[in-house]
């Protein structure tokens with residue numbers, strides 16, 4: 001998934017800790033989620049949100065993610081590899097990999113060094129390879145080679161944070177989980193569908209504000225809208241199906 005905007009640690013915990021010195025921004029801290037980078041529109045009303053998703057559904061009744069996978073395990077690996085990488089880049093790297101290693105046992109048999117050969121075009125590949133090997137071992141030894149359906153179990157795996165867990169829950173287990181990436185963060189804030197200062201706030205707003213019947217696919221509709229229409233640098237407002245519903249003040253022609 002592109003350019004993960006998730007904060008590295010729980011903001012509530014950070015606030016509670018009240019460090020005396022200003023914490024240094026880590027390299028992994030997402031600049032894209034900074035409030036200054038994405039103007040926050042006022043919360044849209046329920047009727048407006050319902051109409052926006054009615055239009056998304058009419059245009060694309062069955063939206064799908066763009067990360068290639070053949071089963072739950074390869075989906076989990078693909079999502080874990082996609083942090084701070086593009087889906088296209090991950091798909092290129094996993095095309096051959098998933099033909100060879102589509103289960104925890106096969107991944108363990110492949111080994112870390114050969115896994116690295118497949119994914120070295122992806123950012124942070126060494127760290128990701130280490131985590132994939134560790135999670136493969138845990139799945140093989142503790143879960144009979146299956147991917148668990150609980151968020152807690154998923155998040156206990158090495159390299160699997162809340163966003164990765166939510167993507168797997170949504171795409172594989174059809175749980176209406178909301179994984180907020182940089183595209184969703186931007187669309188939610190520009191439009192006013194689910195404004196929030198950080199990814200946790202946007203996730204909560206999506207759960208609270210989007211009608212129940214649209215929760216399952218909200219994730220993909222918003223990602224695809226952000227990736228292809230409501231683009232970061234210059235949104236295509238002239239082509240936007242929800243232009244009249246959007247509260248963004250700097251619409252393009």
Ligand code: SF4
Pocket residue numbers: 190191229230231235236237240241242243244246247248251252
């Ligand atoms: S009108 Fe423009 S800013 Fe608003 S959702 Fe559409 S593309 Fe994005």
